[in-house]
Amino acid sequence: MYRESGYGADFFVPIQYDEKKCIGCNLCVDICQVDVLLPSERKGENPIVAFPGECWYCGSCVMACKTDAIRLVHPLMNQVRWVEKDSLGSSL
Amino acid sequence: MKKNEWPYELKYGEKKEYSCDVLILGGGIAGCMAALGAREKGLNVILVEKGAVAASGAGGSGCDHWESAATNPCSKVTPEELVDMMLRDNKGFNNGISHYIECREGYDRLLDIEKMGGKIRDTEDEFKGADFRDEDSKLMFAYDYKNKFTIRIWGTTFKTAMAKELKRVGVNVVERVMVTSLLTDQGKVGGKVVGATGIHTRTGEFMVFKAKASVMAMSRPARIWLFNPAMVGLSEFRPTQCIGSGHAMGWRAGAAFNMMEKSVRAEFSAAGKSYPPYGAGNNHNTWYPASILDANGKTVPYADRDGRILTDYKDRCLPANGQKFFMKGGGIDGGIYEIEGPETISVEGNPEYKLPLYADLSDLPELERKVIWGMMVGEEGKTKVPILKNYTKAGFDPEKHVLQCYGSGWKSATFLSDERQLFGLPGGFMNDWHLKSNLEGLYVAGDALFASDCYGHAAATGHYAGRHAADYVKEAYEENENGTSEFTRGEISQAQVEAEWTRVLKPVMKLESGYSANQGYRWQEVNMAISKTMQHYCGEVRTEDMLNTGLAQLERIEAELSERSIADNPHELTRLLEVMDILTVSKLIIQASKARKYSVAPLCFTRGDEAKEQRKDQTFLVIKKTEDGIDAREVALDYYGDLKTNYEEFNKEYIEAEGARHV
Numbered sequence: 122m123y124r125e126s127g128y129g130a131d132f133f134v135p136i137q138y139d140e141k142k143c144i145g146c147n148l149c150v151d152i153c154q155v156d157v158l159l160p161s162e163r164k165g166e167n168p169i170v171a172f173p174g175e176c177w178y179c180g181s182c183v184m185a186c187k188t189d190a191i192r193l194v195h196p197l198m199n200q201v202r203w204v205e206k207d208s209l210g211s212s213l
Numbered sequence: 214m215k216k217n218e219w220p221y222e223l224k225y226g227e228k229k230e231y232s233c234d235v236l237i238l239g240g241g242i243a244g245c246m247a248a249l250g251a252r253e254k255g256l257n258v259i260l261v262e263k264g265a266v267a268a269s270g271a272g273g274s275g276c277d278h279w280e281s282a283a284t285n286p287c288s289k290v291t292p293e294e295l296v297d298m299m300l301r302d303n304k305g306f307n308n309g310i311s312h313y314i315e316c317r318e319g320y321d322r323l324l325d326i327e328k329m330g331g332k333i334r335d336t337e338d339e340f341k342g343a344d345f346r347d348e349d350s351k352l353m354f355a356y357d358y359k360n361k362f363t364i365r366i367w368g369t370t371f372k373t374a375m376a377k378e379l380k381r382v383g384v385n386v387v388e389r390v391m392v393t394s395l396l397t398d399q400g401k402v403g404g405k406v407v408g409a410t411g412i413h414t415r416t417g418e419f420m421v422f423k424a425k426a427s428v429m430a431m432s433r434p435a436r437i438w439l440f441n442p443a444m445v446g447l448s449e450f451r452p453t454q455c456i457g458s459g460h461a462m463g464w465r466a467g468a469a470f471n472m473m474e475k476s477v478r479a480e481f482s483a484a485g486k487s488y489p490p491y492g493a494g495n496n497h498n499t500w501y502p503a504s505i506l507d508a509n510g511k512t513v514p515y516a517d518r519d520g521r522i523l524t525d526y527k528d529r530c531l532p533a534n535g536q537k538f539f540m541k542g543g544g545i546d547g548g549i550y551e552i553e554g555p556e557t558i559s560v561e562g563n564p565e566y567k568l569p570l571y572a573d574l575s576d577l578p579e580l581e582r583k584v585i586w587g588m589m590v591g592e593e594g595k596t597k598v599p600i601l602k603n604y605t606k607a608g609f610d611p612e613k614h615v616l617q618c619y620g621s622g623w624k625s626a627t628f629l630s631d632e633r634q635l636f637g638l639p640g641g642f643m644n645d646w647h648l649k650s651n652l653e654g655l656y657v658a659g660d661a662l663f664a665s666d667c668y669g670h671a672a673a674t675g676h677y678a679g680r681h682a683a684d685y686v687k688e689a690y691e692e693n694e695n696g697t698s699e700f701t702r703g704e705i706s707q708a709q710v711e712a713e714w715t716r717v718l719k720p721v722m723k724l725e726s727g728y729s730a731n732q733g734y735r736w737q738e739v740n741m742a743i744s745k746t747m748q749h750y751c752g753e754v755r756t757e758d759m760l761n762t763g764l765a766q767l768e769r770i771e772a773e774l775s776e777r778s779i780a781d782n783p784h785e786l787t788r789l790l791e792v793m794d795i796l797t798v799s800k801l802i803i804q805a806s807k808a809r810k811y812s813v814a815p816l817c818f819t820r821g822d823e824a825k826e827q828r829k830d831q832t833f834l835v836i837k838k839t840e841d842g843i844d845a846r847e848v849a850l851d852y853y854g855d856l857k858t859n860y861e862e863f864n865k866e867y868i869e870a871e872g873a874r875h876v
Contacts, residue, residue: 154264155453175453177446179274180598201493202617209510
């Protein structure tokens with residue numbers, strides 16, 4: 122009923138679960154306003170990131186998680202740069 | 214392609230009916246406050262929300278500052294002074310009524326939210342002694358430290374508090390339902406709004422809501438000109454599913470719209486082009502008044518509106534000599550002299566400064582640094598986790614590191630002139646002093662209103678629209694019971710309900726009945742087609758011929774969609790119905806652009822084929838759909854009359870009650 126890799130967006134995964142920590146409570150599924158997650162077919166397992174391209178990176182899933190099992194990361198193109206202030210003018 | 218079982222029960226053929234006094238459409242800040250405002254009047258209230266109220270809407274996951282709290286005890290500006298500047302800043306093309314409500318009642322709502330459990334002051338004395346903190350009230354202010362009308366807030370606590378409050382007071386919250394249409398008396402365009410339809414985003418169950426009055430509290434439109442199918446969630450500043458369905462269903466029902474011809478060159482978070490909002494170096498909003506350095510470590514100085522260089526960081530947070538107050542942190546695009554705030558000087562093309570630039574918090578006093586990188590970045594909607602938590606974990610230290618800037622001001626990207634966006638103060642529903650639309654029974658709040666913006670505006674107009682809708686129900690229906698009113702109760706048209714049920718389910722029923730998935734259009738393809746059409750035919754410079762051709766192109770896409778669009782499950786159906794709404798809004802924008810025959814700079818609207826001799830006085834151009842076609846009329850920019858007098862005339866009961874409530 123949904124296409125696991127049909128979105129053209131499965132080349133990145135904004136939401137990553139630590140399977141050891143996740144208890145499959147689905148609080149993250151319940152809070153996500155975009156509904157990018159689906160509960161796992163198997164009880165106690167982490168949800169499926171079914172619609173990764175639709176994530177708008179609000180972090181509500183991480184905030185709702187009681188076991189710190191979720192990592193939310195911006196796609197590679199949005200990884201920003203910072204440098205040591207003391208290096209300015211010398212390393213560039 | 215691998216198929217998976219849909220985890221939720223499918224209810225495509227099923228229908229559920231609800232009935233209430235006041236129906237709230239959308240459960241963001243505005244919708245929640247509207248529901249509470251109506252419920253305070255003792256009425257039966259239903260709120261319908263596409264996500265989950267505890268974290269949904271543009272401000273669902275947080276917010277770091279509350280603007281225009283002119284009535285807070287520390288404020289040195291009046292609501293009248295603030296609105297006067299907002300109106301002048303936009304040459305009158307702004308919503309005087311809604312922004313007056315924001316300035317007048319915003320702080321009342323903040324106190325409401327505090328009572329619900331939201332955090333609005335530094336109760337732990339974390340920032341004791343800071344220049345931006347009032348030691349008595351423990352309120353903390355941003356930008357203009359002298360006039361104190363923008364309040365720093367712990368916005369991640371707000372929506373969860375509102376969700377609990379809705380439950381506590383007995384509002385019936387219906388979640389995971391997309392509202393798809395307004396129901397009008399006898400199904401007529403322009404008729405009284407008597408309810409709405411919706412579809413469950415997980416089960417596909419169809420819903421009919423019957424109501425005596427409704428409050429439209431949905432988002433502004435989005436993804437009209439810009440769309441990235443791979444990273445849909447990065448296509449706009451608003452959440453993925455907030456694309457302006459309220460505008461679309463309002464237009465179809467005959468609601469009047471104002472300023473829909475306005476659009477700006479894309480600024481922020483569009484089509485994945487921007488770096489993360491508030492996650493890249495800048496010195497605006499959340500990051501004000503950060504220092505900016507060039508690649509050699511040379512400071513880019515701040516200057517006040519008169520060009521006076523400000524050397525002490527404290528001067529960045531004070532008005533200029535002779536200036537009463539300034540509006541925002543980090544200047545305003547095209548802003549007026551009276552309220553222009555301190556801003557770093559422009560270094561574009563200046564050989565004395567080497568790119569890229571960096572934001573530097575290390576030279577600020579400790580509490581200033583901590584309030585930006587800590588509280589503000591921690592409380593803003595999309596920054597607590599992917600920015601504050603992740604950058605900190607990756608080693609970013611604001612005392613040691615500087616963060617790269619990727620564009621001028623807060624933009625962190627550059628766009629082409631035809632890449633447009635409804636950003637800032639865009640068009641929306643026209644309103645009167647009740648925040649009522651032109652349709653009987655339909656009230657409007659927050660982002661759905663024309664010239665809307667920000668959290669405080671959403672909360673203030675939400676509560677206002679909710680209580681005025683409730684007053685209407687009480688007065689009209691009670692008078693009707695006594696036979697003293699000519700008021701029409703209105704009837705739901707079963708034909709309208711059936712037609713809508715068929716329309717919304719068609720894309721999934723096609724596949725259920727064996728239609729080949731390879732022959733159909735999915736929502737991403739359709740959104741791409743709309744965006745490309747709008748960029749080409751309705752970009753920066755508009756002409757009658759191109760607008761007409763664009764309209765015909767959109768109508769062709771619409772006809773194709775009706776026949777060939779498909780969706781695999783209720784989730785994708787929701788996304789498809791949203792894109793159909795984006796198409797409706799695109800047509801609305803073209804109609805508004807056709808009606809406006811001459812360029813209007815404050816609307817960023819340029820007609821390439823204007824006849825100079827036809828130029829008239831500047832007025833609003835309000836358009837609506839009728840049973841026969843399109844109706845466009847001019848409305849004076851100051852149609853709302855004297856703001857203070859009218860506000861007080863229309864809100865006597867509130868002023869009396871509120872005065873007592875917050876003592």
